[in-house]
Amino acid sequence: MKSRIKSVKAREILSSGSDPSLEVKVSLESGANGFFSVPYGASAGSHEAFVLLDGDKNRFFGKGMLKAVENINKKIAPKLKGMSAFNQKEIDKKMIELDGTENKRNLGANAILGVSVAVACAAAQEKKMQLYDYIRGAFNLKIKKYVLPNPMMVAIEGGKHADKSTDFQEYLVSPIGKGTVKENVRCGIEVYLSLKKLLKEKGLSANVGNEGAFAPSGLANNELPIALILEAIEKAGYKAGQEVGISLDIAASEIFSDGKYRLKKEGKALSSLEMIGLFEEWAEKYPIIMLEDALHEDDWENWQKLNAAIGKKVAIVADDLTTTNPKRLAKAIETKSGSATIIKLNQIGTLSETLETCLLARKNGWITIISHRGGGETNDTAMVDLAVAVNSAFIKVGPSRGERVCKYNRLMEIEETLGKKAETAGKEFRKIN
Ligand code: PGA
Ligand code: ZN
Numbered sequence: 454m455k456s457r458i459k460s461v462k463a464r465e466i467l468s469s470g471s472d473p474s475l476e477v478k479v480s481l482e483s484g485a486n487g488f489f490s491v492p493y494g495a496s497a498g499s500h501e502a503f504v505l506l507d508g509d510k511n512r513f514f515g516k517g518m519l520k521a522v523e524n525i526n527k528k529i530a531p532k533l534k535g536m537s538a539f540n541q542k543e544i545d546k547k548m549i550e551l552d553g554t555e556n557k558r559n560l561g562a563n564a565i566l567g568v569s570v571a572v573a574c575a576a577a578q579e580k581k582m583q584l585y586d587y588i589r590g591a592f593n594l595k596i597k598k599y600v601l602p603n604p605m606m607v608a609i610e611g612g613k614h615a616d617k618s619t620d621f622q623e624y625l626v627s628p629i630g631k632g633t634v635k636e637n638v639r640c641g642i643e644v645y646l647s648l649k650k651l652l653k654e655k656g657l658s659a660n661v662g663n664e665g666a667f668a669p670s671g672l673a674n675n676e677l678p679i680a681l682i683l684e685a686i687e688k689a690g691y692k693a694g695q696e697v698g699i700s701l702d703i704a705a706s707e708i709f710s711d712g713k714y715r716l717k718k719e720g721k722a723l724s725s726l727e728m729i730g731l732f733e734e735w736a737e738k739y740p741i742i743m744l745e746d747a748l749h750e751d752d753w754e755n756w757q758k759l760n761a762a763i764g765k766k767v768a769i770v771a772d773d774l775t776t777t778n779p780k781r782l783a784k785a786i787e788t789k790s791g792s793a794t795i796i797k798l799n800q801i802g803t804l805s806e807t808l809e810t811c812l813l814a815r816k817n818g819w820i821t822i823i824s825h826r827g828g829g830e831t832n833d834t835a836m837v838d839l840a841v842a843v844n845s846a847f848i849k850v851g852p853s854r855g856e857r858v859c860k861y862n863r864l865m866e867i868e869e870t871l872g873k874k875a876e877t878a879g880k881e882f883r884k885i886n
Contacts, residue, residue: 455483456537456579461568463525465518466490468829469856470663472516476831477525477567479575481538487575489835491567493799495663495828496613496622496704498750498773500781502802503554505561521564528560529568538576541591545569545805562802569803570835584838585867592808599875600844601634601868603627603882604861605700605743605822606641606852607666608648608685609678612704614827615668620716622704623666624678626686627742627847629880630696634868637877638861640691645852648685655681663827665851665858674719679739695880698742701735703728706773709749725755729762736763743793743822743847745770756790768793768820768883777801779809786817792883793820795849798836811843818885824849830856834863841867846882 460480468474476490493504505524507517532551536544548568552560577587589596608626611619626644628637645666649659652667662668672678679699686693693699705728708714713722723731725748732747744763748755750773760769769791775782777800785791794814798807814821823840837860840848848864851857868875 454537455481456539456576457482458533458536458538458572461525461530461533461571463522463564463567465522466831468492468831469854470495470828472829473513473518474829474831475518475522475525475563475567477571479538479568479571481575481579483579485575485579487538487571487573487578489567489570489574490831490833491563491799492826492831492833493563493829494797494826496707498706498776498800500750500773500776500778501800502562503556503558504563504799518563521561524560524564525568529564533568533572538572538579539591541573541576542805544572545803549803557802562799566799566802569805570798573804574835583867583870584835585841588804588808588839588842592805594812594842596844598844599841599871601864601875601877602823602840602845602848603629603878604634604637604641605847605849606645607664607849608645608682608852610662610664610666610668612707614664615662617670618662618668619672619675619678620708620718621675621701622707623664623702624682625700625702625743625849626682627698627700628696629698629742629882630692632877632879634877635865638865640697642852643689644682644686644691644697647689648682651681651685651688661853664825665853672718675716676735679735683739694740698740700743700745701741701747702745702772703747704773705746706749725752726758729755729759732759733762736767741767743768743770745795746772746774750774753784753788753790756785757788760789760791764792770795770822772824777807777810779806779813782810782813782819786813786819792818793822795822795824796839796845797824797826798839799826807839808843811845815843815885820847820882820885821845822847822849825851825857825860832856832859834860836860837863837867840864846878846885
């Protein structure tokens with residue numbers, strides 16, 4: 454049988470942050486091959502699946518991935534050999550069982566995910582299908598339309614993604630009004646470049662952080678980036694709110710300690726309720742459309758309060774709270790803790806579970822945002838195909854650096870391929886189709 458897996462091979466590669474990651478190649482008996490390079494995060498949530506690192510201090514300061522490589526080559530590969538690559542769900546299940554832990558601690562979620570997505574890529578190649586169409590078929594998604602995602606571009610970054618910038622992690626530009634991916638991407642990039650000019654005019658650094666966003670050290674407080682971005686939107690000739698929304702990723706777990714959110718930049722320590730108060734004020738003042746991880750990853754009670762307070766106006770986005778985990782997303786849905794979820798393949802560690810989370814979100818009217826990783830991104834573009842497969846309303850990727858722009862280039866290529874069949878999520882992004 455041509456679709457049978459002939460070999461699974463992994464190797465250590467470098468990620469965007471220069472720490473190692475891994476690439477997996479799955480070859481079928483037909484000669485078809487599939488590749489996937491695994492990303493990982495700098496500000497990973499504590500409920501994410503386990504990233505297996507070597508811990509050998511003599512190599513890459515302990516961050517080598519040779520153990521994960523070996524797990525693939527010696528433990529996973531022999532079990533999958535001979536299976537049909539079209540049996541994605543079975544293959545993922547087999548690896549989950551072989552690992553035997555809740556968070557994939559034995560084999561490593563990095564190892565399992567690498568194989569999982571590479572299998573799908575090989576199967577798509579075998580069927581001569583686009584990966585997004587293959588995913589739709591393999592998971593029986595029954596989605597007919599192609600509604601392409603709006604870009605979310607990180608314009609200013611701080612927190613763990615940059616030195617001496619803001620306490621909050623990300624200030625994003627979300628073009629929503631242009632009708633095509635190409636024009637939305639152009640709009641976001643023009644705002645980004647207009648911001649670069651503005652920062653320089655104001656004597657601020659336009660050096661970039663992990664995700665390709667600016668990370669100036671001289672900002673007076675955590676609110677100023679919003680005003681700067683609004684000015685940049687206007688200078689680029691766009692209308693804030695109508696054509697371009699602003700989104701924030703607070704990454705609040707990273708600034709939470711001893712019961713308070715520590716804003717070092719402002720010498721303040723805020724309680725959860727004070728944080729909610731701050732965002733209520735900002736939601737009134739600014740055209741914010743998305744607010745991600747505004748509270749820490751286990752502050753369930755206050756997530757509900759935040760959602761009740763401003764959820765009608767601003768989509769409350771869960772990232773570290775839900776970690777692409779269907780169980781955690783189910784709890785977030787049940788407790789009305791938000792209305793949108795970030796999706797990162799490596800947070801959960803298989804394509805099947807990622808799809809399960811996406812479908813759960815969709816069924817309950819939650820928005821999905823397929824996202825890059827901060828520290829350890831790779832040049833892989835499978836996340837873009839995933840976004841197209843599930844008609845995700847947004848795709849969150851930085852606006853510069855090769856490992857980020859390749860995602861937009863893939864998305865624009867898909868739009869060209871689909872031609873008239875494609876529409877965009879646009880301003881109607883809250884309507885799940
Ligand atoms: P990370 O951050 O990939 O570095 O964890 C990105 C995010 O929090 O959205
Ligand atoms: Zn986040």
